[in-house]
Amino acid sequence: MKTHYLSLAALAAAMVVPGQAQAKAGDVQVKLLATLVAPDGKITDVKYDGLSLPAGTQSKANDNVTPTIAVEYFVTDNVSLETIAGVTQHDVDGAGALAGAELVSDVKIIPATLTLKYHFGRDGGIQPYVGAGPSYFFFIDEKPGVTTRGLGATRQKINDKFGAAVQAGIDIPVNDKGLAVSFDAKRYFLRPTATWYAGTTEVLQTKHKLDPWVISAGVAFRF
Template identity: 75%
Template sequence: MKCRYFSLAALAVALAVPGQAAAKSGDIRFKLLATYVAPDGKIDDVKLDLIGLPAGTQTKADDNVVPTVAIEYFVADNISLETIAGVTQHDVVGRGGLAGAGLVSDANIVPATLTLKYHFGKEGGIQPYVGAGPSYFIFIDEKPGATAVALGATRQKMNDTLGFALQAGIDVPVNDRGLAVTFDAKRYFLRPTARWFAGPTEVLRTRHKLDPWVVSAGAAFRF
């Protein structure tokens, strides 16, 4: 598992001070986060198999921890739009008939996401929220894993994929100047397709249930 750890010194500013005004229409909130990404990655369907996958073949993508940022705009007092920015990197390994096989190496993913959120809670207090919206996962510079290369694969490609995200979280005020501690969880639903090539010939095509959990914690600053 590849992990990039992100220092959140702002979380050390610690004791909540009551009296922070709730976010209002037109406010902008910037969030600095440490994010744990836990994808599934199992095979949902085999579309093409010219290599003869062993019976019981399955796959799993590894987890990662990365820094992310989020920008939130309040279109009304309790309603906001939020987008996130970050890059997460994953390998895909075999399970079952291909247990331990390295299939995909260093797949960098940009999870472009826009959610519409509704905020609950009393003014000046803790603000839980729920949200939902579309996501578009962009895959960058992925390569065949070591086992796939040994079997003759020369190139591997994951297709960019449109999906959907559900979201829930909580903002806890720290002072009366717009600083808060924030906790957020998203569940994505998407089905990317993976392709392996030997020279110019496509030899394997599989559809995957990626469906990652994305859990974040950090500091929020309102402007």
């Protein structure tokens, strides 16, 4: 047991040994990340139902893993602005009374995001951070799913939507050249509206709780 505690102490000490200077005002950091996007997708309101959905109809968006890039500018030694770039693709499937049904097919999402971050930690050691900021979700190329096409829908649209994001993460220095390993978690909050059409006629409109978790891991390069 004593050896175990000594090993943990040695690991903790190694993580704070100076090996990379703390970020300075004017620095730019670029992160290359693998990102899990895990949305909710629950229906919060049925605004119009011309398809006569069964009682208890619910929905869930599927998860996806996608590459993302984050670019960060340090306004001060501890405060930075960060934006991310990436595209993720999802289906929205039925739950409850429509379990297994496909409602929306292959919607592509661009989550334009800007967060203001505050970095903690010792100079040269690990750098935890927290952040928050606005987002704007672009929904592209969405189509009715197999089930909603079978019910008569020929076109589907999810409205682009403002939202907000909070985040927390940690950058762990690898060397004194600005290389680090990065772990990041964001939670978004937004309520888009989905509309299905038969030709030009609206046949179904629902409001959804999207609220995805966006969890990333990768490498960071600071210049």
